[in-house]
Amino acid sequence: xxxxxxxxxxxxxxEYSAGWATEIEQDTFPVGLSEQVVRRLSARKAxxxxxxxxxxxxxxxWLTMPTPEWAKVHYPPVDYQGMTYFAAPKSNANAPKSxxxxxxxxxxxxxxxxxxxxxxAALAGVAVDAVFDSVSVAxxxxxxxxxxxxxxxxxxxxxxxxxxxxxxxxxxxxPYSDNFYAALNSAVFSDGSFVYVPKGVRCPMxxxxxxxxxxxxxxxxxRTLIVADDDSYVSYLEGCTAPKRDENQLxxxxxxxxxxxxAEIKYSTVQNWYPGDAQGRGGIYNFxxxxxxxxGIRSKISWTQVETGSAITWKYPSCLLIGDESVGEFYSVxxxxxxxxxxxxxxxxxxxxxxxxTILSKGISAGRGQATYRGLVRIAKSATGAKNYTxxxxxxxxxxxxxHTVPYIDVRNASSSVExxxxxxxxxxxxxxxxxxxxxxxxxxxxxxxxxxxREVMKELxxxxxxxxxxxxxxxxxxxxx
Amino acid sequence: xxxxENLHVTVDGRLILNGINLEVNAGEVHAIxxxxxxxxxxxxxxxxxxxxxxITEGRIRFEGEExxxxxxxxxxxxxxxxxxxxxxxxxxxxxxxxxxAALNAGRKHRGLPELDAIDxxxxxxxxxxxxxxxxxxxxxxxxxxxxGGEKKRNEIFQxxxxxxxxxxxxEIDSGLDIDALKVVSDGVNQLRTPKNATILITHYQRLLxxxxxxxxxxxxxxxxxxxxxxxxxELLEREGYASLGVPETxxxxxxxx
Numbered sequence: 256x257x258x259x260x261x262x263x264x265x266x267x268x269x270e271y272s273a274g275w276a277t278e279i280e281q282d283t284f285p286v287g288l289s290e291q292v293v294r295r296l297s298a299r300k301a302x303x304x305x306x307x308x309x310x311x312x313x314x315x316x317w318l319t320m321p322t323p324e325w326a327k328v329h330y331p332p333v334d335y336q337g338m339t340y341f342a343a344p345k346s347n348a349n350a351p352k353s354x355x356x357x358x359x360x361x362x363x364x365x366x367x368x369x370x371x372x373x374x375x376a377a378l379a380g381v382a383v384d385a386v387f388d389s390v391s392v393a394x395x396x397x398x399x400x401x402x403x404x405x406x407x408x409x410x411x412x413x414x415x416x417x418x419x420x421x422x423x424x425x426x427x428x429x430p431y432s433d434n435f436y437a438a439l440n441s442a443v444f445s446d447g448s449f450v451y452v453p454k455g456v457r458c459p460m461x462x463x464x465x466x467x468x469x470x471x472x473x474x475x476x477x478r479t480l481i482v483a484d485d486d487s488y489v490s491y492l493e494g495c496t497a498p499k500r501d502e503n504q505l506x507x508x509x510x511x512x513x514x515x516x517x518a519e520i521k522y523s524t525v526q527n528w529y530p531g532d533a534q535g536r537g538g539i540y541n542f543x544x545x546x547x548x549x550x551g552i553r554s555k556i557s558w559t560q561v562e563t564g565s566a567i568t569w570k571y572p573s574c575l576l577i578g579d580e581s582v583g584e585f586y587s588v589x590x591x592x593x594x595x596x597x598x599x600x601x602x603x604x605x606x607x608x609x610x611x612x613t614i615l616s617k618g619i620s621a622g623r624g625q626a627t628y629r630g631l632v633r634i635a636k637s638a639t640g641a642k643n644y645t646x647x648x649x650x651x652x653x654x655x656x657x658x659h660t661v662p663y664i665d666v667r668n669a670s671s672s673v674e675x676x677x678x679x680x681x682x683x684x685x686x687x688x689x690x691x692x693x694x695x696x697x698x699x700x701x702x703x704x705x706x707x708x709x710r711e712v713m714k715e716l717x718x719x720x721x722x723x724x725x726x727x728x729x730x731x732x733x734x735x736x737x
Numbered sequence: 738x739x740x741x742e743n744l745h746v747t748v749d750g751r752l753i754l755n756g757i758n759l760e761v762n763a764g765e766v767h768a769i770x771x772x773x774x775x776x777x778x779x780x781x782x783x784x785x786x787x788x789x790x791x792i793t794e795g796r797i798r799f800e801g802e803e804x805x806x807x808x809x810x811x812x813x814x815x816x817x818x819x820x821x822x823x824x825x826x827x828x829x830x831x832x833x834x835x836x837x838a839a840l841n842a843g844r845k846h847r848g849l850p851e852l853d854a855i856d857x858x859x860x861x862x863x864x865x866x867x868x869x870x871x872x873x874x875x876x877x878x879x880x881x882x883x884x885g886g887e888k889k890r891n892e893i894f895q896x897x898x899x900x901x902x903x904x905x906x907x908e909i910d911s912g913l914d915i916d917a918l919k920v921v922s923d924g925v926n927q928l929r930t931p932k933n934a935t936i937l938i939t940h941y942q943r944l945l946x947x948x949x950x951x952x953x954x955x956x957x958x959x960x961x962x963x964x965x966x967x968x969x970x971e972l973l974e975r976e977g978y979a980s981l982g983v984p985e986t987x988x989x990x991x992x993x994x
Contacts, residue, residue: 684788689825692785693839693895694813694846703838707829707878 313431313441413449516551535594538566549581591624620656702729755959771956816902922947
């Protein structure tokens with residue numbers, strides 16, 4: 256076991272002799288990415304040697320990789336040297352002291368989305384002392400989980416307190432060499448969630464990032480690892496419906512899930528990152544690598560996502576179906592309005608015997624939005640008796656948006672069965688008139704019809720998320736018709 | 738309740754209604770009959786506030802208020818209901834959820850508290866029984882997979898729930914067999930009160946045998962060419978529209994149903 260205090264001292268002394276001591280005390284690194292920045296980042300977080308090595312390997316590999324350009328999204332080149340890779344949690348000096356000091360437009364959005372009053376303050380960045388309740392709630396919650404042997408903490412805490420677990424699983428589902436953004440994330444990831452559920456334990460409540468203290472400011476290069484041991488179950492919620500701004504434009508997260516024998520992981524995301532203004536400027540780029548490994552027999556991983564934010568969404572939550580009879584599911588609603596672009600979908604890789612996968616994708620395009628579904632169903636030679644069902648439905652609102660479908664089906668075992676269905680539809684004038692003739696406003700009518708369109712996906716979301724997500728769809732479509 | 742004065746309506750530049758005058762009072766049932774292409778559905782659409790119709794002359798007053806500038810949802814909230822000739826399907830949108838939203842929109846307009854899901858469900862069950870609509874259909878997505886008769890019955894169910902002041906039923910009898918027609922007619926009759934009014938738009942006298950009108954108007958060539966009581970409908974049934982000097986079909990067929 257590494258004596259972490261010793262390594263830190265060594266690093267500090269080394270830095271000191273190079274004259275960088277003062278910079279360690281700074282809250283934010285100057286812009287730029289280099290091996291020195293990676294080292295400094297790791298030192299700032301007081302990480303063990305093995306993790307620094309991992310970061311460095313990833314960084315060196317990243318340098319050899321070309322920027323991917325195959326997705327159907329267009330954006331100006333990202334300046335990797337123009338960003339800062341570490342920012343300490345904001346000091347409370349400039350934070351609003353109460354909701355009265357918060358931008359009324361933001362408060363109006365919370366109202367429309369039905370965000371609970373006690374959460375609005377936290378979301379708006381009101382100084383922590385004013386949100387006493389949420390801190391104490393979180394503490395009781397975690398104590399209860401601890402009694403059951405469930406580990407739920409930040410990734411950084413896990414590196415410190417459960418290094419064997421992190422070492423065993425980190426990078427086994429998404430290796431740093433996987434893709435350009437995975438390599439970048441592996442070099443400079445900030446923080447994220449770590450969950451471990453022991454054998455036979457069913458996690459009694461939905462785990463939410465809201466309850467993880469220090470959730471703020473880890474969004475840029477987030478790293479999450481969830482492991483469900485034999486016969487366990489966990490449901491994890493990521494994100495929230497309230498719009499989140501961030502000075503950092505690029506978000507390249509990694510989420511790794513591992514499910515052992517007869518274990519189940521349900522991962523739900525509702526994402527509403529700042530999408531840019533009505534002209535498409537300044538929104539967030541959400542480039543994420545999410546993958547689940549169904550390691551054990553009869554294991555199951557299910558991804559559910561409602562993506563309405565970000566200027567550009569580029570993600571394919573996927574499942575590796577390794578264990579025999581394992582199951583992978585992907586339910587998605589992706590909405591693009593104004594100038595948003597989304598290239599999203601999933602990869603279901605069937606390797607074990609009698610594995611099953613279900614893909615249900617609902618794309619809604621409005622304004623000048625472009626939504627692309629890109630999916631891969633791969634049946635390996637070994638995957639006897641594999642079954643896949645894919646359905647992708649697109650809805651177009653208005654005449655200037657686009658919906659695209661790019662399915663890849665790669666089958667190498669003749670005993671498998673793969674089904675693919677696709678539909679494209681519009682909200683028809685007569686449907687809108689029917690609703691309006693019953694007293695509903697056009698806005699409500701569009702919201703109703705779109706929610707109806709997304710119903711099969713929405714019902715996969717845990718209850719609290721589902722209600723918020725429905726409202727979110729309505730709010731995100733404002734101004735889309737007429 | 739409703740006063741239509743000298744109404745002229747064009748669609749895509751073509752004159753469809755050519756000077757309509759009509760008055761409907763509370764407690765009355767009026768029937769508007771006429772051959773294909775006479776403008777019956779246009780009249781229904783214009784009253785409900787559908788886009789695509791231009792009023793070039795004339796006025797429509799509902800309970801003393803000028804309707805022509807009001808959007809469709811505002812007219813609905815004031816108590817105007819259109820029973821569609823071809824009811825629309827809304828995939829994934831449950832009938833219950835849809836109607837609860839509609840009912841509460843009307844209640845909000847009238848300053849009444851909104852009904853919650855439980856109270857609404859109780860009300861819906863009562864009304865479903867009243868109009869003979871199978872309770873299973875109540876929960877399904879609006880009109881999806883419904884037979885023609887079920888769709889029309891769903892229109893009457895909605896009417897029962899929303900309790901409009903003025904109901905305009907556009908060919909509510911089309912596509913119905915005798916039994917279905919009786920059920921729908923029963924529903925309409927049960928909903929009649931001295932405070933509301935109904936306009937039945939129909940081709941055939943058959944419906945009017947079950948829902949007896951106080952006045953019958955014959956629409957042809959965009960105008961009301963004849964008025965009378967129920968016996969006028971019986972005359973038309975026996976002798977046809979030609980007996981009134983009206984051709985069976987009009988040149989310039991309806992653009993929209």
